[in-house]
Amino acid sequence: MKKADIRQKMKICRAAEKFSKEKSQKIIEFLRNFDLFRRSKKILFFAGFQNEPDLLPLAAENLLEKSIFFPKILDAKRGKMAAAKIIKISDLEKSDFGILAPKTFDFFPAEKLDLVLVPALAVDFSGDRVGFGGGFYDRFLAKIRAKRVAVVFDFQKISEKIPAEKTDQKMDFVATEKGIFRF
Numbered sequence: 001m002k003k004a005d006i007r008q009k010m011k012i013c014r015a016a017e018k019f020s021k022e023k024s025q026k027i028i029e030f031l032r033n034f035d036l037f038r039r040s041k042k043i044l045f046f047a048g049f050q051n052e053p054d055l056l057p058l059a060a061e062n063l064l065e066k067s068i069f070f071p072k073i074l075d076a077k078r079g080k081m082a083a084a085k086i087i088k089i090s091d092l093e094k095s096d097f098g099i100l101a102p103k104t105f106d107f108f109p110a111e112k113l114d115l116v117l118v119p120a121l122a123v124d125f126s127g128d129r130v131g132f133g134g135g136f137y138d139r140f141l142a143k144i145r146a147k148r149v150a151v152v153f154d155f156q157k158i159s160e161k162i163p164a165e166k167t168d169q170k171m172d173f174v175a176t177e178k179g180i181f182r183f
Helices: 003-016 021-032 035-039 056-061 136-141
Strands: 042-044 067-075 080-086 092-094 100-102 115-118 147-151 173-176 179-182
Touching: 021 035, 021 056, 021 147, 021 173, 021 179, 067 100, 067 136, 080 100, 080 136, 115 136
Parallel strands: 042 067, 042 115, 115 147, 147 173
Antiparallel strands: 067 080, 092 100, 173 179
16 A cells, blocks of 8 residues: 555544544553653654644653653745754644644754654554655654654554655654554
8 A cells, every 4th residue: 555545544544533532641651651751851742633642741741850842843845843842831832734833943953852752644563654744754853863652543553564765764662552562
């Protein structure tokens, strides 16, 4: 199956899936107890969009102990994003894409991140993922060594192989409401 087909299918499935605060809470619980998460000091989160897991409570509870970052789109046409630090959740506002993003941006060298929590429409058994198709995360992840955790609901883990391209970036783990799995 082509990426575009997987993307379309998963958008429909995700739209049909009733958003579950309980499932997001289970994912948060698994992440909270995940050794890699506990050891990481600089973490890039994402703000859930269109039925993605809601990680804002986990970001909020870690603001005092860790440096918390969210993606900031720098150039939408070129698919460029950066990590922007927040001090409080109210530092986020709706972006032009309708996604919560930092209001301001102070440059932070992304290479210094310890962990990146990555949204996806689908993730396969080898760590390949399908996003919305803009390449923002692939370009961002290509420049850094931080561990990558795809955060999705369990139905978004698929058994068929996602056709990966040279520029696609593999995940190290996937976190769902059923647990955290290493690739």
